[in-house]
Amino acid sequence: AQSVTQLGSHVSVSEGALVLLRCNYSSSVPPYLFWYVQYPNQGLQLLLKYTSAATLVKGINGFEAEFKKSETSFHLTKPSAHMSDAAEYFCAVSGDDYKLSFGAGTTVTVRA
Amino acid sequence: DTAVSQTPKYLVTQMGNDKSIKCEQNLGHDTMYWYKQDSKKFLKIMFSYNNKELIINETVPNRFSPKSPDKAHLNLHINSLELGDSAVYFCASSQVLRAGTGELFFGEGSRLTVL
Numbered sequence: 295a296q297s298v299t300q301l302g303s304h305v306s307v308s309e310g311a312l313v314l315l316r317c318n319y320s321s322s323v324p325p326y327l328f329w330y331v332q333y334p335n336q337g338l339q340l341l342l343k344y345t346s347a348a349t350l351v352k353g354i355n356g357f358e359a360e361f362k363k364s365e366t367s368f369h370l371t372k373p374s375a376h377m378s379d380a381a382e383y384f385c386a387v388s389g390d391d392y393k394l395s396f397g398a399g400t401t402v403t404v405r406a
Numbered sequence: 407d408t409a410v411s412q413t414p415k416y417l418v419t420q421m422g423n424d425k426s427i428k429c430e431q432n433l434g435h436d437t438m439y440w441y442k443q444d445s446k447k448f449l450k451i452m453f454s455y456n457n458k459e460l461i462i463n464e465t466v467p468n469r470f471s472p473k474s475p476d477k478a479h480l481n482l483h484i485n486s487l488e489l490g491d492s493a494v495y496f497c498a499s500s501q502v503l504r505a506g507t508g509e510l511f512f513g514e515g516s517r518l519t520v521l
Binding site: 330340 | 410446447448449450451454461462496498503504507509510512513514515
């Protein structure tokens with residue numbers, strides 16, 4: 295079975311500052327890893343995904359994530375936060391099966 | 407033109423009632439899902455269907471019954487509603503069966519409140 299743990303349920307950053315959201319995974323097989331974003335009162339949408347190609351994955355809206363097998367991590371970063379980045383962010387993992395398992399989510403607030 | 411649409415968006419009902427949530431996707435995907443998001447925003451998969459065939463049936467009370475009349479529709483019927491059923495229910499679809507190899511497209515959610 296696969297699972298993810300998101301460290302920090304809430305992150306507050308200043309506009310223009312670095313955004314860093316942490317995700318660690320557990321998987322008995324090579325994992326597929328994802329970051330999804332949920333804006334208020336909306337469904338989730340894909341930010342980026344890792345599928346065993348490049349370990350540094352670039353996504354939409356200036357986000358990127360790095361897969362580190364030795365640390366079982368898939369942290370999400372954005373160099374400069376924008377007010378529009380305020381949302382809920384979910385890390386997710388899937389193995390060689392039909393399920394996508396989500397972490398508990400991290401709420402990002404951006405201070406002006 | 408909404409890719410994954412759910413109705414109703416809001417549902418307020420009394421304990422013991424029966425209610426349904428409908429989902430339709432116009433993406434031509436073969437796989438559809440129901441997820442439950444609780445008050446702490448934790449997302450848990452409930453069911454998935456692939457071309458009308460049940461693939462995932464998590465540990466969900468049998469008061470919850472999914473129905474897929476065709477591959478573009480996946481409805482969720484809930485009998486004898488309980489307070490703990492209050493949540494946001496998300497429908498999603500994917501082009502592929504194995505979740506890891508594709509992207510899930512989510513609807514906007516149906517917020518169910520049981521009084």
